[in-house]
Amino acid sequence: CGAGDGGSSAAAEHPLSGFQLQSVLRESARDKTIFLHGKVSCKEQSADAVVILERAPFQADAVSRLLGNNPEPKLQLKNDIYSVYHLNPPPELNEVKATVIHPATEKHIKKYMRQELYLIQETGEDYRNITLPFIESQSFSIQWVYNILEKKAEEDRIVHENPDQEVGFILLPDFKWNQKQVDDLYLIAICHKRGIKSLRDLNGDHLPLLKNVLQEGQEAILKQYGVQGNHLRIYLHYQPSYYHLHVHFVALGHEAPGITVERAHLLSDVIQNLEMDSQYYSKRTLTYTLRSDEPLLQKFKEAGRC
Amino acid sequence: CGAGDGGSSAAAEHPLSGFQLQSVLRESARDKTIFLHGKVSCKEQSADAVVILERAPFQADAVSRLLGNNPEPKLQLKNDIYSVYHLNPPPELNEVKATVIHPATEKHIKKYMRQELYLIQETGEDYRNITLPFIESQSFSIQWVYNILEKKAEEDRIVHENPDQEVGFILLPDFKWNQKQVDDLYLIAICHKRGIKSLRDLNGDHLPLLKNVLQEGQEAILKQYGVQGNHLRIYLHYQPSYYHLHVHFVALGHEAPGITVERAHLLSDVIQNLEMDSQYYSKRTLTYTLRSDEPLLQKFKEAGRC
Structure with a gap:
């Protein structure tokens, strides 16, 4: 069963x-x-x-x-x-x-349970002392991501692939989108490169990867769905829901969950920030929301940081 | 029939x-x-x-x-x-x-007709060449804001005031909030200082004002409504709906319009950015959405920037 x-x-x-x-x-x-x-x-x-x-x-x-x-x-x-x-x-x-x-x-x-929300102001130090050890202790499974990258699952859903292991990625529709209308178009670009857990791991060396995802992702969506780049909201989440670098491509008019200012980071802003300072994301205080039942919130409370 | x-x-x-x-x-x-x-x-x-x-x-x-x-x-x-x-x-x-x-x-x-949305990437130069002349040509009336600041209107709605003309502000409930429950708490801080049209006019000299709004605004909301700062989303809009500096204080769990990543700028991020670079907002490329019927979009199109 x-x-x-x-x-x-x-x-x-x-x-x-x-x-x-x-x-x-x-x-x-x-x-x-x-x-x-x-x-x-x-x-x-x-x-x-x-x-x-x-x-x-x-x-x-x-x-x-x-x-x-x-x-x-x-x-x-x-x-x-x-x-x-x-x-x-x-x-x-x-x-x-x-x-x-x-x-x-x-x-x-x-x-999926409704919970009270807390705003976290995570400094670079908080990340290294609280968040990173927490992520590493959890060993979240991302086997399903590797299944996609290795064509063991969902191969027929791939919209575009650049197979380069440094700057390449797979673009495919998000589960939330039924692909019947472009008003709520929602695709995910999953990078081939492994080991980039989130925004926090990005530095100036990743600019070619990020620029490539931005450029090729927009081109593939224009070709496949006829939707131009200035009708798309292209962003990363912090915290992400899984710790393997991925980028959201969503129709601008679609109010998807997770497009709020304290969760979404526009890819174009991420690129600007890294061009300004290669170490931007290891130093910056990042603001995000945690629900009262999330173990990471407990860690921030124990550390007196919430 | x-x-x-x-x-x-x-x-x-x-x-x-x-x-x-x-x-x-x-x-x-x-x-x-x-x-x-x-x-x-x-x-x-x-x-x-x-x-x-x-x-x-x-x-x-x-x-x-x-x-x-x-x-x-x-x-x-x-x-x-x-x-x-x-x-x-x-x-x-x-x-x-x-x-x-x-x-x-x-x-x-x-x-009920949908207006198409366009994502604008406004460089500092675009602001000076396209957006600023447009704002100045429109002479949007902000008399209603001055009426509040001068106590000619809505005086009974004021929740908190710091009367200082450099770092002071008036905090009052937004019209969208019926004040019956704190789940959708929504207040606006309007600065006494005049002539700051938006984010674009902010520089390092305004840090004392911004920090004061953040600190005193949170204290006043805690005192009046019992809601702590880490349950609030505190942000500015760009473009704002009127060109006099104001800050939104909204319950974190409330999905108010205009909290999306391409419209809202967290006050804590604005402060960080100005601490990093006093001229940050005169140089930065800022991303926002315009509807197809907005005259500013026409200006961007005429300039070949959209």
Whole structure:
């Protein structure tokens, strides 16, 4: 059962049908998203799972069918020229995306739980004394990143590759994007070079890599999707969600999560900063948010730095 | 037919079924919303209509039904513990809200029309050659700001004041905040000193002012609302919406508009940058977004800089 065994029984193919809801971790009425924690049972064993449900964006070309093929719209209110109806379109016009993490660890479950936020002002010294030892102690697995770089997974999703091990990268659509419309275009460039954990490891030697990602990434997106560079927000996260250098390419009009000033760093700014000072990111105080349940916050508290 | 006549025919009750799509005015993949312009025909007459479709948020108590009562989930991808499925739940679990404006005027249609966004990379030279002359030619009125500073308006809303004309400021709630809960706390610090139009005019001489706003602003908010500095996002906008120096103090968990990386500049970063280089903001290339209908965009286009 579940994701791991590759079995051919119905249960193996549908971990969702054996899902027993334990709790709602978080929900967003604005985003039409809900994060669930539950158990998936199989052969008297039971494992935790996180399921993220998200309704599909509307597709312009399906809208007429949606309005036309509807059972009776239900009038909710009417005032002058304004009225509100509820429609219940048929299943084929109503897709829900379910992202399943199974088996899920305690960390996966915590990641999606709503938490109080704290602003951290991390000096270069804080990074070396608190953050770096923490990252190294955690041994976060990035096997899935290496699977992509080594073409062991998702090879068919690659949009562009420059195979150079110093300045090269693989560009592919982010899981968050269904690739049906460019309004919420979202791609990730994953660098071939290993060992660059984050912004903090960047120095002037990485300028050719960064400039190459910026230039070639924009060119590939223009060629593949017809979207020009001045319609893209191109940025890195600090803290990143995984410690292997990657860059986000997102449609400018799309309010993706993680584009806020205390999380996102524009690639063009990163390049400017390193041109100004090759050691900029080892010295700079960087501001970011941590949730109350994150172990790194505890480390900052223990050090009296939060 | 339509919303106005109160008739009892089927057409009168369902203007949506006679809706002929003309164009998609705007869509938001994140919000699962789409704004449509179309015609509703009736008795050989035809009137404009705007229809806004929005998918329903998930309801926690319906989620188990949604996962259980599904036809075969379709596996989209699988990598290690992560998998993605598409579900097509039955109509009763898939509501769409349709807001109808009918008959709609030209103004309704324009209101919902999406403006294309452009990313501007404004060099120091661009600022002096394009942006500054544009700002000066517009003579934006900031009389309302002077009214606040001179206590001719909104005096009863002041939360804190330091009356010093060099480093002082007035702190008051932003109009966007209803002051009923601190989750979306939003205050503005308006500096007493005049003539600082934006970030671009700041230099090392302004460090005492900026540090004072940061320190005293946080203290006043802690005293008045019990919210600590590490739960606040404190930033300036570039471009600002008015050209008199002001600083935003917003609850960290509140996703206010204008906190994105290409619009917001953390006050702590501004201070660091000026400490590093007193002339930082007169030289730096600053990135921001302009909508296609903004006159400043036209100036950048005329100068061949966009």
